[in-house]
Amino acid sequence: GQQVMQIPQYQHVQEGEDFTTYCNSSTTLSNIQWYKQRPGGHPVFLIQLVKSGEVKKQKRLTFQFGEAKKNSSLHITATQTTDVGTYFCAGLTNAGKSTFGDGTTLTVKP
Amino acid sequence: DAGVTQSPTHLIKTRGQQVTLRCSPISGHKSVSWYQQVLGQGPQFIFQYYEKEERGRGNFPDRFSARQFPNYSSELNVNALLLGDSALYLCASSHPGGAGELFFGEGSRLTVL
Numbered sequence: 001g002q003q004v005m006q007i008p009q010y011q012h013v014q015e016g017e018d019f020t021t022y023c024n025s026s027t028t029l030s031n032i033q034w035y036k037q038r039p040g041g042h043p044v045f046l047i048q049l050v051k052s053g054e055v056k057k058q059k060r061l062t063f064q065f066g067e068a069k070k071n072s073s074l075h076i077t078a079t080q081t082t083d084v085g086t087y088f089c090a091g092l093t094n095a096g097k098s099t100f101g102d103g104t105t106l107t108v109k110p
Numbered sequence: 111d112a113g114v115t116q117s118p119t120h121l122i123k124t125r126g127q128q129v130t131l132r133c134s135p136i137s138g139h140k141s142v143s144w145y146q147q148v149l150g151q152g153p154q155f156i157f158q159y160y161e162k163e164e165r166g167r168g169n170f171p172d173r174f175s176a177r178q179f180p181n182y183s184s185e186l187n188v189n190a191l192l193l194g195d196s197a198l199y200l201c202a203s204s205h206p207g208g209a210g211e212l213f214f215g216e217g218s219r220l221t222v223l
Contacts, residue, residue, distance in 0.1 A: 001169070033211065042200060043153065045211035088152050097166065100152035
């Protein structure tokens with residue numbers, strides 16, 4: 001079945017450093033979504049990417065969708081303590097099945 | 111407007127018991143999905159319902175069942191509970207005409223002893 005892998009599992013950074021998480025799918029995706037889950041909270045939608053090679057920015061966050069539509073990345077510039085949480089990607093196949101990765105947990109040291 | 115609401119927020123059951131979890135979607139959302147999130151893992155898809163019909167089912171045993179009501183609220187039932195069913199159960203609603211994003215509730219934390 002479809003598998004979505006995320007690396008790294010954990011990332012510890014000093015406040016102000018950059019952070020990147022990578023998402024890789026075993027199958028071609030029709031789109032990919034990113035969610036953020038704060039400790040003790042629920043996943044909150046960040047963005048959806050649909051087109052091959054698409055790049056979207058939200059303030060300090062940059063999202064990319066690979067040319068083959070099998071991988072994606074989320075990059076945060078100059079992390080802040082408010083960026084703490086677990087970032088999940090969720091890939092949707094053409095069959096309509098959505099699969100979440102196991103997330104990258106980001107901790108930020110002030 | 112209220113977000114997705116789930117009840118109960120926490121519950122403790124023993125092995126072999128049955129549990130019913132409830133979800134009310136955002137007003138106007140007709141699609142409800144259920145996910146199981148085990149500590150340290152991503153949400154795993156269980157069911158999706160749209161207009162009271164099952165639209166998708168994940169790789170879960172028949173002990174898991176769900177339904178959607180005319181007002182688009184939903185229930186998830188789990189029979190013959192196992193220790194491994196301990197998890198956060200998340201309900202998410204979505205709007206067919208939207209961008210496809212899922213709006214999650216706070217979840218129901220189930221502990222099976």
